[in-house]
Amino acid sequence: MQNHPLPRLDETPELRAALLKHCRLQPGDVWQDPMGRHRVGCLDASYSEEVVRLMNGRSATLAIHDPPYNLAAFERRSVSEFVDWCCKWVSNTDSVLGPDASLYVWMGADQTEGFQPLPDFMVMMRETNFRPRSFITMRNQRGYGTQKNWMAVRQELLYYVKGSPAFNVEAEYTNIPKILRGYYKEVNGAVTENLERSKSENIRAGNVWVDIQQVFYRMEENVNGCYAQKPLKSCERIICASSNPGDVIIDFFAHSGSTLLAAEILGRCCVTTDIDPLYCEITIRRLERFRRTRKTGWQNSNPFASEIAQDPELRRFLTGEDTQKDVAPVTNRQQQPLQQQLLFT
Numbered sequence: 001m002q003n004h005p006l007p008r009l010d011e012t013p014e015l016r017a018a019l020l021k022h023c024r025l026q027p028g029d030v031w032q033d034p035m036g037r038h039r040v041g042c043l044d045a046s047y048s049e050e051v052v053r054l055m056n057g058r059s060a061t062l063a064i065h066d067p068p069y070n071l072a073a074f075e076r077r078s079v080s081e082f083v084d085w086c087c088k089w090v091s092n093t094d095s096v097l098g099p100d101a102s103l104y105v106w107m108g109a110d111q112t113e114g115f116q117p118l119p120d121f122m123v124m125m126r127e128t129n130f131r132p133r134s135f136i137t138m139r140n141q142r143g144y145g146t147q148k149n150w151m152a153v154r155q156e157l158l159y160y161v162k163g164s165p166a167f168n169v170e171a172e173y174t175n176i177p178k179i180l181r182g183y184y185k186e187v188n189g190a191v192t193e194n195l196e197r198s199k200s201e202n203i204r205a206g207n208v209w210v211d212i213q214q215v216f217y218r219m220e221e222n223v224n225g226c227y228a229q230k231p232l233k234s235c236e237r238i239i240c241a242s243s244n245p246g247d248v249i250i251d252f253f254a255h256s257g258s259t260l261l262a263a264e265i266l267g268r269c270c271v272t273t274d275i276d277p278l279y280c281e282i283t284i285r286r287l288e289r290f291r292r293t294r295k296t297g298w299q300n301s302n303p304f305a306s307e308i309a310q311d312p313e314l315r316r317f318l319t320g321e322d323t324q325k326d327v328a329p330v331t332n333r334q335q336q337p338l339q340q341q342l343l344f345t
Helices: 013-020 048-055 079-096 118-125 232-242 258-266 277-293 305-310 312-319 335-339
Strands: 030-032 039-041 060-065 097-106 131-146 149-162 173-177 185-187 190-192 202-204 248-251 269-273
Touching: 013 277, 013 312, 039 048, 039 277, 048 079, 048 269, 060 079, 060 232, 079 097, 079 118, 097 232, 118 149, 232 258, 248 258, 258 269, 258 277, 305 312
Parallel strands: 039 269, 060 097, 060 248, 248 269
Antiparallel strands: 030 039, 097 149, 131 149, 173 202, 185 190
């Protein structure tokens, strides 16, 4: 049972309701990392007062956001309503970033819906304090396709800046060897290739990323129940390029906790939030699991494996098991110390 994968939590309301009682945060709560590095809030990033409370006086140098593309607060919205909602959290992001900072936003482009919401979001961003720097495409090794269209194997990442933030070029070299020949040039009468003239054996990451694997169930970093989980390698690349050790990074849509875990690995501080208590809990548990085992996810398990083993309601939902056996209730022996870390401010 402990190895049973969770279905998508955003599409299974009964399972969500059964799991909520195992979450230590409720709407309005903030968890403070006992090691003093990170903060996780169950807050709404579109409300400025909640973002101010989440930051607790800190300012950040980097924001990495992955908003739900067709939803706002888990309700399906029109494109205009979605963009209006985005305008709020972008403004709140601006208010807690320092004068020299970077903003990365994952934004979908549905080719069956006029490539929305990407184009309208980009137009909205023209009215903000952020300047566009790049339009990055991450190639998925797995994708979705039809018999009458090209297979979709991409994710869009928008890169904006304010002021003059750091960009660490040396951190951008990949493991991809230089294999493309051509671009011949005559130097001192001799024709050379681009491979010969470069100082590095590997290519530097451009704005098309082809070396990052989309997360799926066989990968160690997989988090069952989360949809469109961002790969740790993508978060690490952004963090290495656009921040320095000790910097504060913000993420207003924690989801599976990839940004926070990458910040932990790379020696940064992460302040993150999610409106859903389940994703807040998963984010905290993922950090705790990494610190305890050095594992980055739940490849052969799931974040609530121990609760499922003890909770007949969860077992019945996931497997249809109809057991009359008395099962000991989930205890608070692990949750109690963590409750003391909550900040009810």
